[in-house]
Amino acid sequence: MTEAGGPDEKPATVRVVIDGREIEAEPGAPLLQVALDHGIQIPHYCYHPKLSIDGSCRMCQVQIQGQKKLAIACNTPCTEGLVVDTRGDEVADARRGVMELLLVNHPLDCPICDQAGECHLQDYSFAHGSHHARTESPRRKGLKRHPIGPRVVFDQERCILCRRCVRFTQEITQTDELRVFGIGDTSHIGTLESRPLDNPYSVNVADICPVGALLSADFHHKRRVWFLDTTASVCAGCANGCNIEIGTWRNEIQRLTPRRNDAVNDTWMCDAGRLGYGFVGAADRIRAARVRIDGEQREVSLQNALDAAAEALRQVRATHGAGAIAIVGSAHLTNEECFRLAAVARDEVQTPHLDLAVPLGTSDAFLVKAEKAANARGARDMGLVPGEGGHDLAGIAAAVEAGEIRALWVVGSRDLEEVIGGERAAKVAAALEVLVVQDVQPSYLTAAATIVLPGATWAEKSGTFTNHAGRVQRIGGAVTPPEGVVVDGELFARLASALAGGAVAAFEPAQVFDQIAAGVATYAGLSHLVLGAGGRNAGAAANGEA
Amino acid sequence: MTLSQQLIERIRAEFPKYPEKRAVLLTALHFVQEEQGGWVPPELIPEIAALLEIHPIDVKEVASFYHMFHEHPVGRSHLQVCTNLSCALRGARGVVRRLEGVLGVRPGELSADGEFSVEEVQCLGSCGSAPVIQVNNEPYLENVALGDVETLVAGLRGRRLAAVGE
Numbered sequence: 001m002t003e004a005g006g007p008d009e010k011p012a013t014v015r016v017v018i019d020g021r022e023i024e025a026e027p028g029a030p031l032l033q034v035a036l037d038h039g040i041q042i043p044h045y046c047y048h049p050k051l052s053i054d055g056s057c058r059m060c061q062v063q064i065q066g067q068k069k070l071a072i073a074c075n076t077p078c079t080e081g082l083v084v085d086t087r088g089d090e091v092a093d094a095r096r097g098v099m100e101l102l103l104v105n106h107p108l109d110c111p112i113c114d115q116a117g118e119c120h121l122q123d124y125s126f127a128h129g130s131h132h133a134r135t136e137s138p139r140r141k142g143l144k145r146h147p148i149g150p151r152v153v154f155d156q157e158r159c160i161l162c163r164r165c166v167r168f169t170q171e172i173t174q175t176d177e178l179r180v181f182g183i184g185d186t187s188h189i190g191t192l193e194s195r196p197l198d199n200p201y202s203v204n205v206a207d208i209c210p211v212g213a214l215l216s217a218d219f220h221h222k223r224r225v226w227f228l229d230t231t232a233s234v235c236a237g238c239a240n241g242c243n244i245e246i247g248t249w250r251n252e253i254q255r256l257t258p259r260r261n262d263a264v265n266d267t268w269m270c271d272a273g274r275l276g277y278g279f280v281g282a283a284d285r286i287r288a289a290r291v292r293i294d295g296e297q298r299e300v301s302l303q304n305a306l307d308a309a310a311e312a313l314r315q316v317r318a319t320h321g322a323g324a325i326a327i328v329g330s331a332h333l334t335n336e337e338c339f340r341l342a343a344v345a346r347d348e349v350q351t352p353h354l355d356l357a358v359p360l361g362t363s364d365a366f367l368v369k370a371e372k373a374a375n376a377r378g379a380r381d382m383g384l385v386p387g388e389g390g391h392d393l394a395g396i397a398a399a400v401e402a403g404e405i406r407a408l409w410v411v412g413s414r415d416l417e418e419v420i421g422g423e424r425a426a427k428v429a430a431a432l433e434v435l436v437v438q439d440v441q442p443s444y445l446t447a448a449a450t451i452v453l454p455g456a457t458w459a460e461k462s463g464t465f466t467n468h469a470g471r472v473q474r475i476g477g478a479v480t481p482p483e484g485v486v487v488d489g490e491l492f493a494r495l496a497s498a499l500a501g502g503a504v505a506a507f508e509p510a511q512v513f514d515q516i517a518a519g520v521a522t523y524a525g526l527s528h529l530v531l532g533a534g535g536r537n538a539g540a541a542a543n544g545e546a
Numbered sequence: 547m548t549l550s551q552q553l554i555e556r557i558r559a560e561f562p563k564y565p566e567k568r569a570v571l572l573t574a575l576h577f578v579q580e581e582q583g584g585w586v587p588p589e590l591i592p593e594i595a596a597l598l599e600i601h602p603i604d605v606k607e608v609a610s611f612y613h614m615f616h617e618h619p620v621g622r623s624h625l626q627v628c629t630n631l632s633c634a635l636r637g638a639r640g641v642v643r644r645l646e647g648v649l650g651v652r653p654g655e656l657s658a659d660g661e662f663s664v665e666e667v668q669c670l671g672s673c674g675s676a677p678v679i680q681v682n683n684e685p686y687l688e689n690v691a692l693g694d695v696e697t698l699v700a701g702l703r704g705r706r707l708a709a710v711g712e
C-alpha cells in the first residue's frame with residue numbers, strides 16, 4: 001500500500017462512462033465487472049470473477065469511443081475517461097455472430113439438459129441470438145453422459161470451450177486434470193485416461209460451466225431447476241462455514257450449491273460438503289422418541305419422552321447430586337441452540353460437567369477444515385465448555401467409568417463415538433444408569449440409550465453458526481423436519497420446563513440471538529438483521545469493523 | 547512400452563539447444579513418432595513428460611494440437627490429403643472420397659492389413675499445385691486427379707510387395 005498522500009499515489013477511482021452513465025471504478029478493474037456491478041448486463045461466458053481472464057469467448061464485445069474495432073470488456077481495464085457503449089448495432093451484430101458460431105455444433109438438447117433454466121447459452125440465445133440456424137451440415141458428434149470424474153458428468157457436444165473448467169483446475173485446485181485437446185473444430189475438453197477429474201473440489205466445475213457440458217453426477221437428471229426452491233444457508237460439513245444455497249423440491253433437498261462470500265469461500269465449496277446432505281432425508285433417520293421400558297425401547301410421544309428424561313435426571317440428582325449428571329453437546333447445533341443448552345445445563349440440570357464432542361478429519365490449505373462440524377467455535381462461545389470444577393469430555397468418560405457420573409445426556413452420539421472411540425463408548429454406555437441421546441441418526445449409543453429424542457438437521461433450522469475464524473453466519477430452514485420432530489433448541493426449551501416446571505418458553509432463534517448479543521461480549525452489537533446474508537465477524541461490531 | 551535408451555539419448559542431446567527442457571517437446575514428439583512407426587502411443591506420454599520435466603497432460607495437449615502427431619497407429623503408407631481452401635476448390639474432397647472407396651477406410655481409420663490410412667490435413671503450402679497428397683514424409687504428389695487414385699494405391703501396394711520380397 002502506498003502511504004496516504006504520497007506524490008505517486010494513484011487516484012482512488014477513475015471515471016468511466018458506460019451507456020451514458022458515469023461510473024466511478026477502481027483503476028484497472030475489468031470493465032466487464034464494473035458494468036455488471038452497476039447492473040449493466042454485458043453477456044459473457046469465459047469471464048469469471050475468481051479466475052484469470054481468458055478472453056476466448058468474444059461474447060463481451062463492446063464499443064469503446066476512439067477505437068475502430070470492438071473490444072472485449074473482460075480484458076479492458078478501466079482507465080480515466082473511458083467511454084463505452086454496449087447497445088449499438090455493431091455490438092448487437094457481434095453478439096449475434098458469436099452466438100451463431102457457438103450454436104453451429106450445439107446439440108440443442110435443452111429438453112434433457114440439467115442446465116436448462118440456468119444456462120447462459122440459452123439465456124443469451126434468447127437475448128442476443130437469431131432464433132434460427134443457417135447451417136445445413138450435420139452437427140459435430142461428441143461424448144454424451146461421459147463420467148469425466150467420479151462426481152462429474154461431461155457432455156462434450158454442449159461445450160463451448162470457454163476454458164473456465166480448465167482454469168479452475170489450474171488456478172484454484174492446481175490439480176490440472178482438464179485441458180483443451182485438439183485444434184480448431186477438433187478442440188475438446190479432456191483428461192488423461194489415467195487421471196480423471198477427481199479432486200476434493202471437482203463439482204465446482206459444474207457450477208462454473210456456463211452451459212450443460214459439465215454436470216454434477218449427484219444432480220444429474222434429478223429435477224428441473226425451475227422447480228427448485230432455494231434457501232440461503234451455510235454448509236454444515238466443517239468449520240469453514242462455506243456459504244451455500246439449498247435447493248429443495250417438495251420438502252426434499254435436491255442439491256447444495258455454493259453461494260458467493262469473498263470473506264469465506266469465494267464462489268466455491270468442497271465436494272464432501274456439497275454431497276453430504278443425504279442424512280437429512282435418510283431412511284434410517286430417527287423420527288420418533290423412544291423410552292426404554294422393561295429393558296426394551298418403545299416408541300412414545302415426544303412429551304412423554306421429555307417427561308421421562310426429566311424424571312430420570314431428577315432422580316439421579318436426588319440420589320447422587322447434580323454432579324452425577326454430565327452433558328455432551330454437539331457442534332452441529334446452532335449458536336442459539338447451544339446458548340439454550342448451556343442455560344439448561346447451568347440453571348435446570350445444574351451440572352458443571354459439560355463439553356462438546358467435535359469429530360476431526362482431514363483438512364487442506366484451501367477451504368476444508370479439520371473440525372467436521374460447522375459450529376464448534378460458536379458452541380464454545382455459547383458456553384458449551386466445562387463449568388467451574390467440571391469435567392471435559394475425556395474427564396466425563398472417565399468419571400462415568402469410575403461410577404461418579406451416573407447420567408449422561410448426549411446430543412449427537414455418532415460424534416461422541418467417533419471422538420472417544422466405539423469401544424470406549426460401549427463401556428460408557430454400560431456403566432451409566434441413565435443415557436439420554438438426542439440425535440438424527442441411529443448409532444450404537446442410540447440403541448443403548450434409556451431415552452432417545454429425535455433431533456433436527458441444520459437444513460431444518462434457522463439460526464447462526466460461527467465458523468473457525470469467528471464469522472457469525474445465518475442458516476435458513478430449507479425443509480421442515482419430519483412430522484413430530486422439533487428443532488433441538490425447542491427440545492432444550494421443553495426439557496427445561498419439564499425439569500423446572502412452569503410454562504415452556506418457545507424457542508425463537510432471533511430472540512435467543514438478541515440474548516446472545518447481550519450476554520456474550522464478542523457478539524455484542526450483532527443481530528440476525530445485522531448479520532444479513534454474508535455474516536459478520538464476532539468481535540467486529542465492538543471494534544467497529546465490518 | 548518404454549522409450550528406447552537410444553531415443554532418450556537423442557532427446558537429451560537436444561536440451562542444450564534450448565533455454566528450457568520443455569521447449570524440446572515438439573522435437574521429442576517427432577523423434578518418438580519416427581521410432582514408433584508413425585504415431586505417439588499414449589503409454590509413452592508419461593515418460594516423455596518425465597524426461598522434459600513437465601506434466602503428462604502438457605504432452606497430450608501438444609500432441610493432440612498438431613495434426614502431424616498421431617495418437618493412433620497409422621498405415622505403412624499414411625496418405626495425407628490437404629483439404630484446405632485451394633485443394634478443396636480443386637477437388638480434394640472427391641480425392642478423399644475415392645481413396646475411401648478404394649481402400650475401404652475412412653479418415654482416421656487403419657486398413658485391415660495395416661497398410662493404409664488416410665488423413666485430411668491442413669495446408670501443405672503447395673496451393674499452386676492443388677490438390678496435394680503427401681505419403682508419409684515423402685515428396686508431395688501434386689495436381690492429383692480423381693483418376694490418379696487407383697494408380698497411386700496400386701503403386702504403393704507394389705512398392706510394399708517388392709520391399710517384403712527383398
Ligand code: SF4
Nearest residue numbers: 159160162163165209
Ligand atoms: S466444459 Fe463447460 S466450462 Fe469447460 S470449456 Fe466447456 S463450456 Fe467451458
Ligand code: SF4
Nearest residue numbers: 235237238242270273
Ligand atoms: S470446506 Fe467445509 S464448509 Fe466448505 S463446503 Fe466443504 S465441508 Fe462445507
Ligand code: FES
Nearest residue numbers: 044046057058074
Ligand atoms: S467474457 Fe470476454 S471474451 Fe469471454
